[in-house]
Amino acid sequence: MATGQTKSATTIRVNGFDHVPRPFLIGVGGGTASGKSSVCKKIMEQLGQNDIDDCKRQVIIVSQDCFYRELNKVEREKAFRGEFNFDHPDAFDDKLMYKTMQDIKDGKYVNIPAYDYKNHQRIQDKGQTVYPADVVLFEGILVFYYKELLEMFNMKLFVDTDSDTRLSRRVLRDMKERDRDLEVILHQYTTYVKPAFEDFCLPTKKFADVIIPRGADNTVAIDLIVQHIQELLRPRPESIPRRVRHQSDSIIQARPH
Numbered sequence: 303m304a305t306g307q308t309k310s311a312t313t314i315r316v317n318g319f320d321h322v323p324r325p326f327l328i329g330v331g332g333g334t335a336s337g338k339s340s341v342c343k344k345i346m347e348q349l350g351q352n353d354i355d356d357c358k359r360q361v362i363i364v365s366q367d368c369f370y371r372e373l374n375k376v377e378r379e380k381a382f383r384g385e386f387n388f389d390h391p392d393a394f395d396d397k398l399m400y401k402t403m404q405d406i407k408d409g410k411y412v413n414i415p416a417y418d419y420k421n422h423q424r425i426q427d428k429g430q431t432v433y434p435a436d437v438v439l440f441e442g443i444l445v446f447y448y449k450e451l452l453e454m455f456n457m458k459l460f461v462d463t464d465s466d467t468r469l470s471r472r473v474l475r476d477m478k479e480r481d482r483d484l485e486v487i488l489h490q491y492t493t494y495v496k497p498a499f500e501d502f503c504l505p506t507k508k509f510a511d512v513i514i515p516r517g518a519d520n521t522v523a524i525d526l527i528v529q530h531i532q533e534l535l536r537p538r539p540e541s542i543p544r545r546v547r548h549q550s551d552s553i554i555q556a557r558p559h
């Protein structure tokens with residue numbers, strides 16, 4: 303399945319009626335390096351979802367970073383110098399993001415682009431197929447900024463971590479995992495990341511249903527969220543076949559609910 307493509311939703315029969323199961327969408331916002339991914343990973347871990355095949359998972363994570371828009375040559379050159387504003391809402395392909403999230407909400411199979419932070423671009427021909435799930439965690443710095451997206455969420459979490467802690471984590475992470483020099487990281491942070499956090503990310507904290515101070519260290523908050531998600535997971539009776547084969551694709555999952 304190519305990036306941006308969707309496949310129609312799987313219908314199931316409930317009480318004689320066709321029914322498309324729709325996921326419960328949870329937005330996970332917060333500043334850079336606040337611990338959004340770590341919180342999502344902990345939730346998945348506690349729900350026992352990590353050891354399950356992608357196509358059978360009941361809970362999945364989608365990252366907003368996969369929707370960064372393509373840059374032109376001049377913009378990419380700026381990006382390598384830490385002079386492109388990746389923290390501004392215009393840095394995202396908002397149309398693709400809305401459409402993809404709406405398709406996910408509608409229970410469709412979607413393919414989302416993979417993103418390469420080292421080269422500031424999407425990885426061509428490599429995307430993640432998102433299978434219909436019971437719960438979808440959508441994490442990113444600006445997930446609550448766009449009105450169209452905000453309205454799609456059933457639950458909104460904001461990971462609230464002190465700015466100095468975030469900066470120090472970002473420096474270490476970007477040097478180790480994103481191939482960046484200290485000078486470029488600090489230049490980008492002071493010029494774009496910090497001001498954009500104050501202008502666009504922090505004001506969205508008010509939309510959150512749950513604020514998680516200290517991110518993944520906050521085991522009490524994570525336990526409560528996990529308990530809530532457990533109640534949303536649909537039972538999987540063994541008697542119903544779990545998989546069907548689609549004519550034109552590899553194995554896809556039929557959702558027994």
Ligand SMILES: Nc1ncnc2c1ncn2[C@@H]1O[C@H](COP(=O)(O)OP(=O)(O)O)[C@@H](O)[C@H]1O
Pocket residue numbers: 332333334335336337338339340341471472474475516517518519
């Ligand atoms: N509670 C924590 N204690 C120590 N390091 C952490 C903690 N939470 C996250 N990190 C580290 O900080 C960096 C950013 O965390 P991450 O979860 O990726 O944040 P985000 O998704 O908000 O950018 C990563 O290198 C991660 O390992």
Ligand SMILES: O=c1ccn([C@@H]2O[C@H](COP(=O)(O)O)[C@@H](O)[C@H]2O)c(=O)[nH]1
Pocket residue numbers: 333334335338367370381388389418419421422423442443495
């Ligand atoms: O090409 C890129 C794309 C993004 N960034 C920075 O990443 C963070 C968002 O990711 P987090 O995992 O939430 O930190 C954002 O602040 C961008 O500045 C980048 O530097 N280059």
